[in-house]
Amino acid sequence: GQGSAPTAQAVVSQYACQRRTTTENNNKIFTDAFEVLAESYEFNEIEGPCLAFRRAASVLKSLSWAVQCLEATRNVPCLGEHTKAVMEEILRYGRSFEVEKILSDERYRTLKLFTSVFGVGPKTADKWYRGGLRSFSDVLGDRGIRLNRMQQSGFLHYGDISRAVSKAEARALRNIIDEAVHAITPDAVLALTGGFRRGKEFGHDVDFIVTTPELGKEKNLLPSIIKRLTKQRILLYCDYQASTFDMSKLPSYRFEAMDHFAKCFLIMRLEGSQVEGGLHLAEGDSRGWRAVRVDLVAPPMDRYAFALLGWSGSRQFERDLRRFARLERNMLLDNHALYDKTKKEFLAATTERDIFAHLGLEYIEPWQRNA
Numbered sequence: 001g002q003g004s005a006p007t008a009q010a011v012v013s014q015y016a017c018q019r020r021t022t023t024e025n026n027n028k029i030f031t032d033a034f035e036v037l038a039e040s041y042e043f044n045e046i047e048g049p050c051l052a053f054r055r056a057a058s059v060l061k062s063l064s065w066a067v068q069c070l071e072a073t074r075n076v077p078c079l080g081e082h083t084k085a086v087m088e089e090i091l092r093y094g095r096s097f098e099v100e101k102i103l104s105d106e107r108y109r110t111l112k113l114f115t116s117v118f119g120v121g122p123k124t125a126d127k128w129y130r131g132g133l134r135s136f137s138d139v140l141g142d143r144g145i146r147l148n149r150m151q152q153s154g155f156l157h158y159g160d161i162s163r164a165v166s167k168a169e170a171r172a173l174r175n176i177i178d179e180a181v182h183a184i185t186p187d188a189v190l191a192l193t194g195g196f197r198r199g200k201e202f203g204h205d206v207d208f209i210v211t212t213p214e215l216g217k218e219k220n221l222l223p224s225i226i227k228r229l230t231k232q233r234i235l236l237y238c239d240y241q242a243s244t245f246d247m248s249k250l251p252s253y254r255f256e257a258m259d260h261f262a263k264c265f266l267i268m269r270l271e272g273s274q275v276e277g278g279l280h281l282a283e284g285d286s287r288g289w290r291a292v293r294v295d296l297v298a299p300p301m302d303r304y305a306f307a308l309l310g311w312s313g314s315r316q317f318e319r320d321l322r323r324f325a326r327l328e329r330n331m332l333l334d335n336h337a338l339y340d341k342t343k344k345e346f347l348a349a350t351t352e353r354d355i356f357a358h359l360g361l362e363y364i365e366p367w368q369r370n371a
């Protein structure tokens with residue numbers, strides 16, 4: 001339930017990894033506004049304010065109460081001048097004029113539209129915008145531009161993959177992947193990760209980790225799964241990236257870097273008959289199937305805990321785990337390993353709990369990581 005601002009307020013940590021954030025957001029009117037502002041700064045490549053608004057949104061999501069006046073946020077960190085001015089506007093008028101201006105801005109709207117296509121990032125979207133393109137028909141028309149394979153699939157399945165994936169659909173996909181993985185390797189390990197592991201009702205995709213207890217055997221796993229799904233004719237798109245992971249190159253950390261494990265970004269065909277309660281389709285859509293985005297990552301078993309922690313998200317939770325490790329513990333954390341810079345050694349972990357313990361953090365359950 002929604003609490004009220006405690007009178008003797010507990011101090012809230014500036015790090016998401018020291019807060020418990022469920023999917024229940026009591027401050028959506030503020031966090032929605034902050035996310036628009038953050039994205040607008042991101043489109044303009046202004047990193048500082050972008051991060052500041054993301055942090056502010058994240059800290060408000062962790063509160064068990066709705067902010068009703070600015071004085072109540074005295075013990076809430078990560079709220080700067082600009083952030084507070086936006087909150088003040090929302091508290092007073094029910095909306096922010098700065099946010100409304102962004103929402104009606106042509107460049108913001110166009111970049112938002114273009115980046116909603118699978119395979120189109122902010123750089124490409126901006127290039128298209130500068131080339132005078134404003135709509136999908138501008139992009140796809142006869143005077144349109146060359147698209148790569150990923151973008152072609154993105155447009156082809158646009159309606160389906162821009163529609164949220166339900167928990168029931170995620171479960172159905174889990175069954176399909178589970179069947180495939182175990183037909184290939186009976187002792188394989190499959191784990192649901194990403195937003196659904198955090199207890200979200202809907203997601204933009206479904207994320208899985210697959211591996212084998214026997215080290216090295218995981219190398220053939222993704223190619224075998226892909227082959228099998230292709231034979232079953234349920235792979236609509238597949239981008240496979242082989243592993244470039246090399247323990248001897250660690251620690252070689254770039255903040256926010258992608259990991260080096262084998263992975264594939266898929267679009268899968270999901271039959272309605274396989275989903276309990278049916279597909280999550282638009283009103284009046286009576287097709288028997290839909291397309292769904294699926295990510296699979298296959299780390300070696302000895303990296304499993306780090307990969308699971310790294311892929312469970314949220315993105316802000318991950319950012320703050322790394323920032324906390326670096327600034328508070330002089331350690332480097334990424335999806336592969338945890339390195340203690342003082343002791344000059346790697347810290348081993350077989351579970352997520354081990355990693356939290358090494359960092360001297362209280363364990364945060366996956367469903368409390370919706371920062």
Ligand code: ATP
Pocket residue numbers: 193194195196200202203204205206207257258259310311312313314315318335
């Ligand atoms: P949604 O419901 O929108 O899918 P999500 O939290 O599952 O929410 P994802 O984009 O699927 O969001 O990402 C899940 C996690 O995987 C995040 O923590 C992210 O940091 C990580 N991740 C995503 N893509 C990569 C990648 N290419 N390399 C490494 N980590 C990644």
Ligand code: MN
Pocket residue numbers: 194195196203204205206207
């Ligand atoms: Mn996801």
Ligand code: MN
Pocket residue numbers: 194205206207295
């Ligand atoms: Mn994903």
